[in-house]
Amino acid sequence: MLIIKKIKISYTEIIVFGTLVIILSGALLLSLPISSKSGIVTPFIDSLFTSASAFCVTGLIAYDTFTHWSLFGQLIILLLIQIGGLGFMTVITLFSMFLRRKIGLKERRLLMESANTLKIGGIVMLVKKIIIGTFLFESMGALILTLNFYPEMGFKEGLFYGIFHSVSAFCNAGFDLMGKYGQFSSLTAYSNNFVVNATVMTLIVSGGIGFVVWDDIISSHACFRKLQLHTKIVLVTTTALILASSLLFFVIEADHSMADMSMGERMLASVFQSVTPRTAGFNTINMNEMSEGGNLLTIILMIIGGSPGSTAGGIKTTTFITLLAGAWASAGQSSDISIFKRRLETDTLKKASAITVIYMSIALIAIILISTIQEFPLKEIMFEVFSALGTVGLSLGITPSLNALSKIIIALLMYGGKVGVLSIAAVVAEKKEPALLSRPHEKIIIG
Amino acid sequence: MLIIKKIKISYTEIIVFGTLVIILSGALLLSLPISSKSGIVTPFIDSLFTSASAFCVTGLIAYDTFTHWSLFGQLIILLLIQIGGLGFMTVITLFSMFLRRKIGLKERRLLMESANTLKIGGIVMLVKKIIIGTFLFESMGALILTLNFYPEMGFKEGLFYGIFHSVSAFCNAGFDLMGKYGQFSSLTAYSNNFVVNATVMTLIVSGGIGFVVWDDIISSHACFRKLQLHTKIVLVTTTALILASSLLFFVIEADHSMADMSMGERMLASVFQSVTPRTAGFNTINMNEMSEGGNLLTIILMIIGGSPGSTAGGIKTTTFITLLAGAWASAGQSSDISIFKRRLETDTLKKASAITVIYMSIALIAIILISTIQEFPLKEIMFEVFSALGTVGLSLGITPSLNALSKIIIALLMYGGKVGVLSIAAVVAEKKEPALLSRPHEKIIIG
Ligand SMILES: [K+]
Numbered sequence: 001m002l003i004i005k006k007i008k009i010s011y012t013e014i015i016v017f018g019t020l021v022i023i024l025s026g027a028l029l030l031s032l033p034i035s036s037k038s039g040i041v042t043p044f045i046d047s048l049f050t051s052a053s054a055f056c057v058t059g060l061i062a063y064d065t066f067t068h069w070s071l072f073g074q075l076i077i078l079l080l081i082q083i084g085g086l087g088f089m090t091v092i093t094l095f096s097m098f099l100r101r102k103i104g105l106k107e108r109r110l111l112m113e114s115a116n117t118l119k120i121g122g123i124v125m126l127v128k129k130i131i132i133g134t135f136l137f138e139s140m141g142a143l144i145l146t147l148n149f150y151p152e153m154g155f156k157e158g159l160f161y162g163i164f165h166s167v168s169a170f171c172n173a174g175f176d177l178m179g180k181y182g183q184f185s186s187l188t189a190y191s192n193n194f195v196v197n198a199t200v201m202t203l204i205v206s207g208g209i210g211f212v213v214w215d216d217i218i219s220s221h222a223c224f225r226k227l228q229l230h231t232k233i234v235l236v237t238t239t240a241l242i243l244a245s246s247l248l249f250f251v252i253e254a255d256h257s258m259a260d261m262s263m264g265e266r267m268l269a270s271v272f273q274s275v276t277p278r279t280a281g282f283n284t285i286n287m288n289e290m291s292e293g294g295n296l297l298t299i300i301l302m303i304i305g306g307s308p309g310s311t312a313g314g315i316k317t318t319t320f321i322t323l324l325a326g327a328w329a330s331a332g333q334s335s336d337i338s339i340f341k342r343r344l345e346t347d348t349l350k351k352a353s354a355i356t357v358i359y360m361s362i363a364l365i366a367i368i369l370i371s372t373i374q375e376f377p378l379k380e381i382m383f384e385v386f387s388a389l390g391t392v393g394l395s396l397g398i399t400p401s402l403n404a405l406s407k408i409i410i411a412l413l414m415y416g417g418k419v420g421v422l423s424i425a426a427v428v429a430e431k432k433e434p435a436l437l438s439r440p441h442e443k444i445i446i447g
Numbered sequence: 448m449l450i451i452k453k454i455k456i457s458y459t460e461i462i463v464f465g466t467l468v469i470i471l472s473g474a475l476l477l478s479l480p481i482s483s484k485s486g487i488v489t490p491f492i493d494s495l496f497t498s499a500s501a502f503c504v505t506g507l508i509a510y511d512t513f514t515h516w517s518l519f520g521q522l523i524i525l526l527l528i529q530i531g532g533l534g535f536m537t538v539i540t541l542f543s544m545f546l547r548r549k550i551g552l553k554e555r556r557l558l559m560e561s562a563n564t565l566k567i568g569g570i571v572m573l574v575k576k577i578i579i580g581t582f583l584f585e586s587m588g589a590l591i592l593t594l595n596f597y598p599e600m601g602f603k604e605g606l607f608y609g610i611f612h613s614v615s616a617f618c619n620a621g622f623d624l625m626g627k628y629g630q631f632s633s634l635t636a637y638s639n640n641f642v643v644n645a646t647v648m649t650l651i652v653s654g655g656i657g658f659v660v661w662d663d664i665i666s667s668h669a670c671f672r673k674l675q676l677h678t679k680i681v682l683v684t685t686t687a688l689i690l691a692s693s694l695l696f697f698v699i700e701a702d703h704s705m706a707d708m709s710m711g712e713r714m715l716a717s718v719f720q721s722v723t724p725r726t727a728g729f730n731t732i733n734m735n736e737m738s739e740g741g742n743l744l745t746i747i748l749m750i751i752g753g754s755p756g757s758t759a760g761g762i763k764t765t766t767f768i769t770l771l772a773g774a775w776a777s778a779g780q781s782s783d784i785s786i787f788k789r790r791l792e793t794d795t796l797k798k799a800s801a802i803t804v805i806y807m808s809i810a811l812i813a814i815i816l817i818s819t820i821q822e823f824p825l826k827e828i829m830f831e832v833f834s835a836l837g838t839v840g841l842s843l844g845i846t847p848s849l850n851a852l853s854k855i856i857i858a859l860l861m862y863g864g865k866v867g868v869l870s871i872a873a874v875v876a877e878k879k880e881p882a883l884l885s886r887p888h889e890k891i892i893i894g
């Protein structure tokens with residue numbers, strides 16, 4: 001027990017410092033004149049913001065990616081996205097494998113934590129699967145997108161756009177090069193292109209359900225009954241969330257952001273807007289034309305986020321379902337929390353509750369801070385903060401107007417959302433001595 | 448076990464139907480021409496809204512209480528507030544005692560649930576204490592307020608104003624008769640009157656910490672170490688929340704709602720604004736002049752609310768602290784949740800999490816519904832919904848503009864906030880068969 005605890009601490013340290021080193025390196029490179037289109041030195045606070053946003057696969061941008069950055073700068077951003085999407089430890093392992101180094105027990109334990117997997121054995125195998133799977137998904141996506149961009153952009157630009165947007169979508173990064181159609185326009189120019197929409201959505205969802213789920217689907221030959229409980233929850237929750245929120249967006253946005261759309265385009269946009277807040281960050285409709293209810297629904301989806309061990313952020317689907325199942329059990333006076341006829345372990349609800357409480361506390365403190373520093377409307381700040389902490393990247397447009405202090409807060413939120421709020425809290429929380437069994441317990445009144 | 452369950456169901460039924468009967472009776476009386484100042488019949492939807500708001504001690508009003516209602520109407524409102532503040536079962540017991548009826552075992556069990564107390568014995572004694580305590584607090588408050596209003600209003604009006612505002616404050620109702628200084632002005636006319644502020648705040652806090660706490664303070668002779676864990680948590684949390692949010696309001700509102708105030712007035716207003724959202728509903732500053740951060744802080748305080756077994760609403764202080772302590776324990780990898788060197792029972796966190804999840808789900812659904820029905824800004828709707836569900840009564844001013852459907856939603860929220868969201872959920876949730884021990888358990892990944 002004690003040994004694992006010790007490793008956990010150093011694991012946290014490795015992630016915290018390793019991540020910082022990569023973000024700072026990226027920021028330095030992006031500050032260079034070679035990284036900007038106009039050849040100027042980008043202010044460090046802005047290149048730091050961009051580097052953090054790329055590595056944390058968030059996609060909030062103070063500069064339009066197409067307009068400001070040179071091809072070199074865009075490549076740096078793409079590399080940061082890919083490293084961030086794979087995960088820090090996965091990349092380290094990849095290097096170790098290239099250098100034919102033996103991967104030790106401690107490294108395997110770290111990897112297990114990093115990949116957030118359930119199985120202790122076969123962790124290096126899982127890393128290999130992650131890398132192969134990522135390559136397969138991204139190259140398939142790049143191929144389809146390139147074929148789509150090719151007639152308009154020619155081969156070279158079309159290929160680059162295909163690769164960039166495929167990687168950005170699969171890693172749930174939300175960065176785009178569509179500034180050529182208008183700054184910060186995201187995918188609005190393609191809102192009625194079915195192939196681009198379908199490809200990007202498939203990449204987002206595939207990246208967002210996590211490799212543990214893919215691994216289980218493949219090894220159980222896609223037979224639902226044979227799947228692990230975790231896989232079932234992720235698949236059912238993801239499907240239910242997309243269907244329910246698509247329907248809601250379709251109804252709510254009829255007289256707002258989707259007022260001028262044909263029925264088909266409206267259906268496509270509704271599905272896209274229910275997929276992208278968890279936590280991709282592309283948009284095919286103008287976020288500022290969205291209704292108030294649509295904005296709130298987007299915020300809720302941003303908080304729920306993707307699934308554990310994936311490229312997505314948020315409190316995660318399993319956390320969300322555990323909280324709902326716990327509430328349902330309490331309401332029915334049941335002592336066990338059951339999902340799909342399986343009981344959850346006792347500590348599952350405790351961890352789910354902890355993550356949500358820490359997540360919401362960090363967000364609320366950040367919102368109050370930014371609203372005190374700058375005079376933005378509350379809704380815009382809430383949207384920006386939940387977007388950053390959930391590594392989503394959607395914005396109601398205030399990102400370029402953030403001052404240095406606000407940019408640092410947003411960058412810290414992206415960092416916290418990527419590393420995990422519980423890891424951050426573990427660094428500041430006092431380490432408890434194990435087994436204080438002598439402490440008497442006492443009842444209090446709740447609610 | 449089964450007998451208790453049976454009683455629990457009928458307890459919920461008694462509360463649900465009994466409460467409805469009182470609210471509907473109040474609505475009928477308020478609709479009568481005699482209840483309005485102009486002698487007209489008040490539309491039933493509006494008198495229903497007012498009756499629900501008074502009985503649920505919320506204080507959201509579509510009509511200004513002073514301007515619209517006659518003395519008769521105001522007395523009906525006062526009576527509804529007093530019944531709602533004491534609690535349905537307490538009032539029933541009071542009648543039984545007057546009629547010298549014996550109070551049976553079943554009734555005692557119901558009372559225990561209703562008073563939300565920890566002790567099984569001495570429940571009728573507690574009800575007596577509740578009634579005597581309420582009378583003492585309210586008459587002391589009425590005396591001080593009357594002395595303050597007397598020079599300006601004369602004896603008769605001063606006494607009525609003293610009683611009305613003392614009852615409204617102690618019951619955390621938030622209704623006022625200050626429309627004579629301007630419609631919907633609440634206590635803004637008294638923002639620099641120290642005695643009125645201090646009296647109203649003392650009444651709010653005294654009513655909001657709950658009779659179980661008062662009982663424990665008295666029986667332990669106010670010795671902190673001898674207090675029950677519940678009492679300690681309520682007292683420390685209440686104090687900490689008031690101090691922290693006073694300081695925050697003082698800083699945040701300096702350039703906003705408190706810009707024209709003297710230092711002393713600003714300090715007084717800061718403390719008042721940190722006391723009133725939990726869940727009194729008076730205001731001494733213009734809520735519409737508040738900063739965005741101040742609005743969010745108010746919403747957070749409205750969600751936390753008062754303490755269990757009190758006249759206040761919200762998820763309650765003990766729920767809030769249990770969630771924080773649970774998060775702290777998880778971050779420190781501790782298996783037990785401890786507060787003040789006592790371990791909490793295992794089910795405490797489960798119940799706290801359930802209440803919060805159901806509470807937030809109801810609120811978010813209501814916000815999306817109202818934003819779809821009517822075109823208000825998201826912040827105004829969020830404020831109104833959390834104010835209704837928390838039985839707070841603060842508003843950014845949209846209450847009179849709500850249409851019939853929105854008024855019904857808000858009335859249902861007040862009702863749900865008063866009866867308790869877990870009781871509401873228990874009605875709709877499936878009753879679980881006890882002990883499904885055979886169900887296998889399985890691990891899932893959280894966060
Ligand atoms: K993203």
Ligand SMILES: [K+]
Binds near residue numbers: 621839840
């Ligand atoms: K109230």
